[in-house]
Amino acid sequence: MDIKSKIRDIPDFPKEGILFRDITTLLKDKEAFNKVINKFVSFYKDEGVQKVVGIESRGFIFGAPLAHQLNAGFVPIRKPGKLPSDVYEAKYELEYGTDTLAIHQDAISPGEKVLIVDDLLATGGTMSAAVDLIKQLGGTIVGIAFLIELAVLKGREKLNGQNILSLITY
């Protein structure tokens, strides 16, 4: 079964000229969702991952099952104002303006082996901010995993030096 065929293309979402890759048609298909999680697990199972970090909110959908399967803890990176204890924040550029991500300061201990997970690699701005946060906490990033990579946007270049896995490429 080809997992790429389970992605639904939605033209002009969220705005005109954007072709949105809708993963909900994959998620609701139990074989496809199972296959995606198992592919990630088989790739990382011998890496000694101690914390899986998922980026709000679609990163949670892949990060949480991976944490459970890899016998690791799960750490959410969230939008500002959502995490109740002391946080570090990182800003990143959008097409217009900036956005911010936050992580709890006690989420990761120095030297812990960290896998970061999100659904989509586009320009790489979001993941680059997440990498900065993990480094600030002293975590050792053993890998970065995406379901989808939009190769034409060259997000990989912004994540220079990281081990990147993407299961589906456009």
Next chain:
Amino acid sequence: MDIKSKIRDIPDFPKEGILFRDITTLLKDKEAFNKVINKFVSFYKDEGVQKVVGIESRGFIFGAPLAHQLNAGFVPIRKPGKLPSDVYEAKYELEYGTDTLAIHQDAISPGEKVLIVDDLLATGGTMSAAVDLIKQLGGTIVGIAFLIELAVLKGREKLNGQNILSLITY
């Protein structure tokens, strides 16, 4: 190991007078997170669950591993404007004003057995709206699962007739 002891209390978040139950200290603890998922799985494994519905965004953290473990599809219920295809929406009351949840119209087929998952049962407004959406799609709700129930707020009464499981009660 007592999973309740892994919840961190944060006074006055998000505003004065609220005692916030912070689950991130449980999530990052691999034994505690593993135990929570396994408790849910053992409770629902013989129910023939076909779709696990998680409510954005902390519901994704428990719903997605459950879908994977129960060999079910995963369906996100999201804030308005996030789901790219045709949706149904349900409004619910907040302390001040209203909020809205959305689900894709093709997320669940009539008669499918559905488990709905969220992190917290407070007044029950959010989950009650989620129940309405699943019923609108013709799904059969076999259970509703929460990590935490704030019993004093009597959210259970708003979910009258549903099978409710909560692992931790305050």
